[in-house]
Amino acid sequence: MNSAARRSSLAVKVGDLIIGGGAPVVIQSMTNTRTSDIAATLKQIRLLAAAGCELVRVAVPDEAAAAALGELVRESPVPLVADIHFDIRLAYRALEQGAAKIRINPGNMGGKARLRELCRRAIRYGAALRIGVNAGSLERHLLVKHGGITAAALVESALVYLKEAEEAGFSSIVVSLKASDVLTTIEAYRLIAGQVRYPLHLGVTAAGPLEIGTIKGAVGIGTLLAEGIGDTIRVSLTADPLAEVRLARQILEVLRLRQPSGPELISCPSCGRCTVDLVSLVEQVSLLLRDYSHPVKVAVMGCAVNGPGEAREADIGITAGRKRGLIFRRGKIIRTVPQDRLLEALQEELNCNILRKTRDCEDKFGR
Numbered sequence: 001m002n003s004a005a006r007r008s009s010l011a012v013k014v015g016d017l018i019i020g021g022g023a024p025v026v027i028q029s030m031t032n033t034r035t036s037d038i039a040a041t042l043k044q045i046r047l048l049a050a051a052g053c054e055l056v057r058v059a060v061p062d063e064a065a066a067a068a069l070g071e072l073v074r075e076s077p078v079p080l081v082a083d084i085h086f087d088i089r090l091a092y093r094a095l096e097q098g099a100a101k102i103r104i105n106p107g108n109m110g111g112k113a114r115l116r117e118l119c120r121r122a123i124r125y126g127a128a129l130r131i132g133v134n135a136g137s138l139e140r141h142l143l144v145k146h147g148g149i150t151a152a153a154l155v156e157s158a159l160v161y162l163k164e165a166e167e168a169g170f171s172s173i174v175v176s177l178k179a180s181d182v183l184t185t186i187e188a189y190r191l192i193a194g195q196v197r198y199p200l201h202l203g204v205t206a207a208g209p210l211e212i213g214t215i216k217g218a219v220g221i222g223t224l225l226a227e228g229i230g231d232t233i234r235v236s237l238t239a240d241p242l243a244e245v246r247l248a249r250q251i252l253e254v255l256r257l258r259q260p261s262g263p264e265l266i267s268c269p270s271c272g273r274c275t276v277d278l279v280s281l282v283e284q285v286s287l288l289l290r291d292y293s294h295p296v297k298v299a300v301m302g303c304a305v306n307g308p309g310e311a312r313e314a315d316i317g318i319t320a321g322r323k324r325g326l327i328f329r330r331g332k333i334i335r336t337v338p339q340d341r342l343l344e345a346l347q348e349e350l351n352c353n354i355l356r357k358t359r360d361c362e363d364k365f366g367r
């Protein structure tokens with residue numbers, strides 16, 4: 001089963017990237033260095049870009065950070081988003097410095113007139129805006145009207161600001177609606193997806209450390225993407241930003257919104273039929289696969305009876321026993337090897353499969 005048809009959205013230009021309009025879902029993350037430390041921030045931007053991050057956000061909390069933006073923009077391999085809170089002057093400075101996009105939460109920027117002025121300036125500089133509504137800064141009257149932080153309150157707040165931007169003649173807008181509650185987040189995006197055509201930036205805000213943050217991000221972002229909603233994503237983690245990029249990529253790959261970027265390891269949960277230390281075997285195979293960059297599906301299964309059949313979709317698989325191990329391809333056993341040669345044999349098969357040395361394989365293994 002494939003994901004649902006993508007929601008139709010406007011295409012918004014962010015530097016040399018397009019968000020929305022049917023473009024591939026863009027992966028974002030955010031630096032956690034002091035933006036005014038240009039060397040450290042550039043180093044992290046380059047690492048993020050090398051890991052597959054296509055748009056990097058940097059915090060602009062003060063004039064020193066805004067002043068650093070010009071050099072960061074010139075040197076960055078990907079477009080940069082300036083993250084601004086409270087001080088609209090910093091947003092103006094970020095535009096002057098060449099930020100491709102400004103991320104603001106209009107609720108903390110001091111009124112609609114300021115938003116309109118920012119829109120006028122963004123038009124002049126050819127920049128995009130992310131208009132982000134956060135649960136934490138919802139207007140009091142909306143909290144009263146909706147009985148607290150609800151999806152409907154988030155959407156109503158966003159629609160007011162979007163109308164202001166439109167009245168300023170601005171449309172290079174990406175919208176985000178953030179709550180740390182996953183169900184509220186999902187519901188809010190579902191609601192707004194049917195009411196505006198702007199591209200949507202998905203994320204579950206303040207999702208927490210690696211384990212729970214991964215779950216919240218995967219469930220929240222993954223559910224929406226599977227419904228065809230979402231044009232750019234950030235997995236928010238209290239962890240190394242590189243982990244955010246890896247997870248974002250994995251979410252897109254699992255949903256077949258991106259081609260696999262390397263081997264995929266599948267393994268069974270094991271059960272009473274398993275006669276080996278499967279956890280340790282999977283760890284060893286995982287280490288081995290780090291040397292490969294081809295999109296091959298590798299299975300490690302716990303028993304010879306059911307394993308090959310259960311992992312029929314794998315390109316190559318192994319199953320270990322007490323004395324001997326089996327290599328199988330797409331569910332069919334092709335080799336039996338002594339247990340202590342199993343990893344070596346898997347490596348040989350991977351090289352044959354991936355490097356397509358089929359003649360060598362036929363000579364070597366008689367196929």
Ligand code: SF4
Nearest residue numbers: 268271302303306307
């Ligand atoms: S492959 Fe074998 S060991 Fe693994 S879960 Fe299935 S039956 Fe159990």
